[in-house]
Structure formats: structure tokens, C-alpha cells
Amino acid sequence: MPTAAITPLTVHPVGDDALLVEVGSGAEAQALHAELLRRRAEGSLTVREIVPAARTVLLDGLDDPARRATELAAAVLPPAPPGTRAAIELPVRYDGPDLAEVAVHWRVTEREVARIHAETEFTVAFCGFAPGFGYLTGLPARYDVPRRATPRTVVPAGAVALAGPYTGVYPRSSPGGWQLIGTTEAVLWDHTRVPAALLAPGTRVRFVPVAEA
């Protein structure tokens, strides 16, 4: 669970009506994001976009950025409340072309990669790259992997992939440099569905292996 921020928040003005709030870790960024959503929901924060990222949260379209900057610099961050909604389960086949390479990085067998990954509870730290693409955290730091030296020109939709500390699922076919370890049939993004994105910041996620056909 994320813990309360012990380092003060750093608030960077961005243009005339946005602030970039920087914290010391991904867990603190998630806690800050949860707190800002709470303030918006209770009506004490008026803002067009709240965009969490690796170690920052962007507040874009603020009514009074100078006053908000002062407020935030003095804020003490409560820990992120535990998620109340059940984790989303994504069916997965661990059949990615980079499974062997990831196993080498992790110093385990391919079967162990699948087991470790499927036993991890992930949280969507933030989204980006494409609509519905979530950056999922949850793996211990020793399982960080580099991006591929040469990105693929085509990564299929539903590819489950690793890069740095993150797991991601490609919502649609696109170029990509992440290490592909599996495939899911889940539809990550469907603009005719409500909500369109299966994964939003703060969503908890589990990968559930499906039996081989």
C-alpha cells in the first residue's frame, strides 16, 4: 500500500492555467492522484484534467493556479485509500515471443515468469501512449526489464508486455518496443462502450492464465 508522503510536494507552474505536481515515487503519485480526485469530487477543486503519470500529477485547466500552487505546496498527503472495487481480471495466455528473453532477465524459467506475473496484483498507475493503454505497477523492482533494442513495427492488439517497472496491454495494433510475454482476448478500449477504457488510473488488475487449447 502507498504510504503518506514524507517529502514535500514540488509544484511546477505549467503555462498560465496548469500545475505539474511532482512527488518522490510512483506510490506517492498514486496517493496524490487519489487525493486530488477526492477534492474534485467534494467540490473543493475545479480543474479540467487530472493526469497522473510516473512521479507527477498534472492539473490542467485550473481556475486559480497561483492559489492552488500555494495550497498544494502546504498539503500533507494521506495514503491512497485501499481500492474498494474488485480487481479486473484479464484472461491471458503467456505465449509472447519475448517470454524467453524476459526469463533470462528475471533468471527464472519461462513457466516461472508466467507464475510470478499471474500471482501479482497490479494497479493502473497511469494511462498514455494510446487510448486505454495503462501503465500497470505491482512487480517488485528486481523484475524491471529494458525495452527491446529495436521496437517492433507491429505489435498486435491484446499483447501483454513489459518495460521498465511496468506491465501494459496494447489496446490496438501499433508499433511498440515493449517485451511481449502474452496475449489477452480482453477488449481494452471500445469507444461505443461505457466506460470506453477497461483500465483507468487506480484500477486494480489481475492476469488469469487460461488453459492451453
Add this chain to the structure above:
Amino acid sequence: MTDRALVVVRAGALTTVQDRGRPGYAHLGVPRSGALDAPAAALVNRLAGNGPDAAVLETTLDGCAVRPRSAVVVAVGGAPCPVAVGGRPAPWGAPVAVPAGELLEVGSARSGVRSYVAVSGGIAVEPVLGSRATDLLSGLGPAPLAAGTVLPLGTPVGPHARVDVVPQPSPPAELVLRVTLGPRADWFTPAAVRAFTSRAYRVSSASNRIGLRTEGPALERALPGELASEGMVLGAVQVPPDGRPVVFLADHPTTGGYPVIAVVRAADLPAAAQAVPGIPVRFVAVRRR
């Protein structure tokens, strides 16, 4: 019921459907999108009797030609260009009646890049997340126009404006963009920050709806390494590894990992949308309001 639709006869280099975009979804990785020259899009909507949220066509450099299946009122604005209805010249920047089946021709821009075409009732393609805008980064919204594309039209809501022709903007000799420095100006050497706000850049031909790319002095970094991905705003001036500033426009990615040296004032972005490749660009540092 009459067939309210527009048939695309000549799509031009790049013509897209645009409106005020889809703000509010950046946290899901959805760009805001929308007309790059928003005041021009708002003006043609007003001239054609549409509300501010009606979808219009945004052309790129060489216009387009469309044939409405029913009588409509149109207005062409943004980049000044020749306008013709049924082969006869028609005014730019004014309401123009186009009879059913007649050809509306929007010619090449005399100056600027993007002309806007409003049609009474608005382009009524199915909205995606509340907007009909084509987002070229993530592929949301309708595909760019192609010859033969049929675009449905909405029901006109009001009479067209009773105005004379609006004045044509004169082509700017250079693009002046006011910027506030930060949030990552400290990732660059003081000399690079001085160069950024004092030296001349040029608009690169690689510019598009995602960003206005520039050619000029490369900006040297004071800090090596990668910045962790962070949220990006419209007008952010991101500096990729080649050191040439890129001004983020409507289809910009919602997060990015290259440092943002400064942010362009919102009021200066319509001019950036009309800046022809090759013209000089100056970034002028101003104080934050």
C-alpha cells in the same frame, strides 16, 4: 425527408472533421483534438448559423471540394482561399448559399495552412466521447476525408449571420510565440534557454496536427538521462533528443518523456496552426499571468 449529406468530390491533401475536441479524457490517454485554429472554426460556424459545437471541415494547404445533396448555407474561413459554387466565384468569410447538387470548391490557401468550412446544420457523424473530431494521433473520430466519402449533415438550428465579408488576415512575416518558461527549463543549459528565446527558428515541413516542428539551433541539455513520463498540455514546447523544439498542438500525446522547456500562450496557438513551413518562428519569454 431530404437527404442532408455532403459528398466529398476532392478530399485535398488532408481534410478532417473537427469541432471543439474531447477535453476531459487525458487521464485515459485520449488527446483533446479539435480544430487547430479554434477561433476560425468558431467564426465560420457563426457565419453559417451553427452553434459553437457544430463540426466543420479543416483543410490543409490545398482545400477540398464537396457536393451537398440538399440546399445548404456554407461559410469558408481560416486560411484565405478562393471559393466557388457551381464554378462561379463566391465570397470567402461570408455565408454562401449552395443549391442541392452544386459543387462547392475550396481552393488552395493564399496564405496560412488551414481553411475551415462550416455547413448549416454541421457535419453530423457519430460522436466519439462527445466529439466528432478526427484525432490523427490515436485514430479516434472519423477517418480523414477521401473522394466519395458521404458525410451526414445535422438540422440547421438558426439563420445564418447577416454580416458583410469578414476581413482576411494578412500573411504574417514571422510567427511570434509568447512562452512562459518551465516546467523543465532547468533540464537545459542557461545558454540553451537564452538561445531558445533569442535565436530564430523556422517552421519545419514535418509539422502536423500533433505538433509544430521547428528547425534551428539545437538546445543543449544540462541534465542527461530520461525524464519519467509526465502529463503534457496544449502548447507545451517539448524538446526531443535532436534538440529542436516541438510545439504541441491539438492531437498531442497526453503524456511524454522529453522535457518541456516552456509553454506557448493559448492565444498564440491559432497563429501557430496557420504557420506555413519555412517561415521564421521566434519564442518570446513572458511572465506568467
